[in-house]
Amino acid sequence: MPGGVTVVPVQSKAELDRFIRVPMRLGARDPNYIAPLLFERGEALTAKGNPFFQHADVQFWLAVRDGRDVGRISAQIDHLNPLTKDGVGHFGMIAAEDDPAVFAALFDAAEAWLKARGCRIAQGPVNLSTNEEVGLLVEGHDSPPMFMMGHDAPHTPGRIEGQGYGKAKDIYAYVCSVADDLPAPILRRVRKPPAEGVVLRTLDMKRLDQEVQTLTGILNDAWSGNWGFTPTTEAETQALATNLKLLLDPRLAWFAEIDGEPAGFMILLPNINEAIADLRGKLLPFGWAKLLWRLKVKGPKTGRVPLMGVKRKFASTMRGQLLPFQLIDAVAQAARKLGYERYELSWVLEDNVAMRRICDAGGARVYKTYRVYEKALA
Known part of the structure; x- marks a missing residue:
């Protein structure tokens, strides 16, 4: 793909482990990033550990360049979500280096997967269900996230918008x-x-x-x-x-x-x-x-x-x-x-x-x- 990026569908346990670790590497220098527990993420992102997979179609991808994981994304269709009947599918789990080529490659893969399954609109990030983690952090990077709340790299909103996405909804965290x-x-x-x-x-x-x-x-x-x-x-x-x-x-x-x-x-x-x-x-x-x-x-x-x-x-x-x-x-x-x-x-x-x-x-x-x-x- 352009920029020397290869997008790999996650199919094995080893690839899922790499998928989980991508944001950990990207956030290593951010004093407010907190790495999730690996075993918890391993359960949450598999059908064995998360009942969400019983009513949803899910696919994960890794972006790889020169043998190094530089990004990740998911796409999912939740058949219980009322928006699904309107042609809405979700992307999620987005994390990538600050490179437009990486974001383009990841979104190309996720959007093609959603379109092939009849989706007319892509929304996200949703990680993975609307009952789990929803939304991308756009304001409030100056403090650590609370339990089950995201902490995304500051460059991510602009890169997503660069792929043609606009605001659907804002959601707030009150303290x-x-x-x-x-x-x-x-x-x-x-x-x-x-x-x-x-x-x-x-x-x-x-x-x-x-x-x-x-x-x-x-x-x-x-x-x-x-x-x-x-x-x-x-x-x-x-x-x-x-x-x-x-x-x-x-x-x-x-x-x-x-x-x-x-x-x-x-x-x-x-x-x-x-x-x-x-x-x-x-x-x-x-x-x-x-x-x-x-x-x-x-x-x-x-x-x-x-x-x-x-x-x-x-x-x-x-x-x-x-x-x-x-x-x-x-x-x-x-x-x-x-x-x-x-x-x-x-x-x-x-x-x-x-x-x-x-x-x-x-x-x-x-x-x-x-x-x-x-x-x-x-």
Whole structure:
């Protein structure tokens, strides 16, 4: 290909390992880049470890020049995503050296694959599902990313735009100080005894599978109107329960019920990136001990709220409108006692007015912007 670049489809375990390591090499000199755990990436990017592959077609590629891996990209079609019926396919996992020839070669491969399967529009990055990592970091490179949030090289937005892509949506990451209470007028309402029929409770670890089913039901209902949302399947729910066991602190996972019906939830997870920043992706020989000590003994200072929602039937009611603030206050009080200093609410669509108002009213501020790009495929 032009520029001496060869694009190789990933077909073997060794090639997948190379694929995973590309951004690790590119980000080695970036003080804010944090290498993911290699074993976790290996599971997330294979059908054996990720139920996403049960309802999606996926292909990965490596860009190689002179025997050296200089970039990577994925393309995928999620058959449960409502945008698929409109001819939308996704690219993702994009990482490459600052060279237009490398980006051109990678996007040529991904777009040809999508077009061959009937796609008329390419959107991304989506890594791999809209329930995982979405968007490319375009603002906020001056701080490390939180758990399951991307940190892309600053040259990447311009190179993607150079391939003919434009903005589809921006999504925001908000940051909150745990030390700050909600504004006084809101706090006075939140700290009153709950309205009749409203119950707030923490997650019951003894019934974790059932609790995750409840969470998933609320999530699929609350987020159903969001752009690009894909319902979570039963298999993905089970995988979620398994993956959360190590991370979940029931004191930071709250449910709300209205008249005995699950109505809302909020979960704060410890920021794993804080604990693995110096492990370089490896848990052996001593990484496991360091990770567990930092999470369970030392305790994290930062966290992320990746999951929060209120059922749509309650969201427009007086009791339902107060639930997000009651949940935020309950989680913040618990986090404060556990030594947390700040947490992130992410991701929030730019046109999700209701959620943005909640974040703004709660004193949170946007500190990172991620962008989803799109391009019509000729």
